[in-house]
Amino acid sequence: MxxxxxxxxxxxxxxxxxxxxxxxxxxxxxxxxxxxxxxxxxxxxxxxxxxxxxxxxxxxxxxxxxxxxxxxxxxxxxxxxWNDTTAPYPGIIELIALLRERGLKMAVLSNKPHEFTVRCVAAHFPDDTFDLVVGEGPETPTKPDPTGALRIATAFACQPSQMAFLGDSDIDMHTAGRAGMRAFGAGWGFRSKEELLRCGAVAVVDHPRELPPLLERVDGEE
The missing domain is CATH 1.10.150 (DNA polymerase; domain 1)
Structure with missing residues (x-):
């Protein structure tokens, strides 16, 4: 799919x-x-x-x-x-542009409080970058509870199996698995490739530019 x-x-x-x-x-x-x-x-x-x-x-x-x-x-x-040194990782802006060209809907799901998540995203990305930004709040428990991910799927009118989840931690991999989404590991993040694979990643990408062709390949295998 x-x-x-x-x-x-x-x-x-x-x-x-x-x-x-x-x-x-x-x-x-x-x-x-x-x-x-x-x-x-x-x-x-x-x-x-x-x-x-x-x-x-x-x-x-x-x-x-x-x-x-x-x-x-x-x-x-x-x-x-919070923003003294924080910045997007190299290649992230280009990745988002490539996925947008492909027509994917895009969301952010963070364990930061919702209002602060929105503030962080707004500081580093244009307003129309993401279709939905969700942080922790009364209706969105922290990951790995899948509630936030499933709320996004409903908002996008997508089946979870049609969605990818890119994260850098065991918590993200478990969230994706519990939501029925395909988990991909961000190898440039905070956890090791071995941990991400052990926790359910379909694959781990070492640079953002590797994700679009990987999605194409995985889609073609199904």
Whole structure:
């Protein structure tokens, strides 16, 4: 079945947010009396939402109130510094243009809060780039819950099997699988190729330019 739509993860897939997230998280940890984490820890911490990040970043003896304090500090700090170094990955703008030429509908699904997801996308992409942008909110639980992905499928009037999902984490691969979509791994993101394949990726692309011909090939095999 030919792919008619694609969902993109945001952090680690469309945008390189690693430095800004790590800086804000480390400032939050130190402000709350905990040690900062080295930046090379953050690829494994990012992807499940901010509470998930601090649940993994804090010492094991930390409690829910510690997480609450860190999350509150992070929201204040990141709101001021979220775009200090963040930028689209090389090749992303060209990828989007190629997929648009092919006629695919395109959406973003992030575990960032919805309003902030919209703000991030608007800062780096023209208004008409994506047909739908969805972040975490009352009607959209964080991934890997498939609710957000399935809402996008309904909005696009697509069967999930007609849709691709490009992401860089195990959470994205599991989201795609639970929604009945084909998962593709972004090899330039935060997790390893081996992890993405183990978690259900049909394939992992090392550069955005590899995705359009891969979709053509996969479509042709079905």
């Amino acid at each position: 030919r792919t008619s739509a694609i969902i993109f993860d945001l952090d680690g897939t469309l945008l390189d947010t690693l430095q800004d997230v790590a800086d804000a998280a480390n400032t939050s940890l130190e402000r709350c009396g905990f040690p900062a984490r080295p930046i090379h820890d953050y690829p494994d911490l990012i992807g499940g939402g901010v509470r998930h990040l601090f649940r993994k970043a804090l010492p094991k003896e930390a409690g829910e109130s510690d997480i609450d304090h860190c999350v509150a500090a992070f929201r204040d700090i990141y709101a001021e510094h």
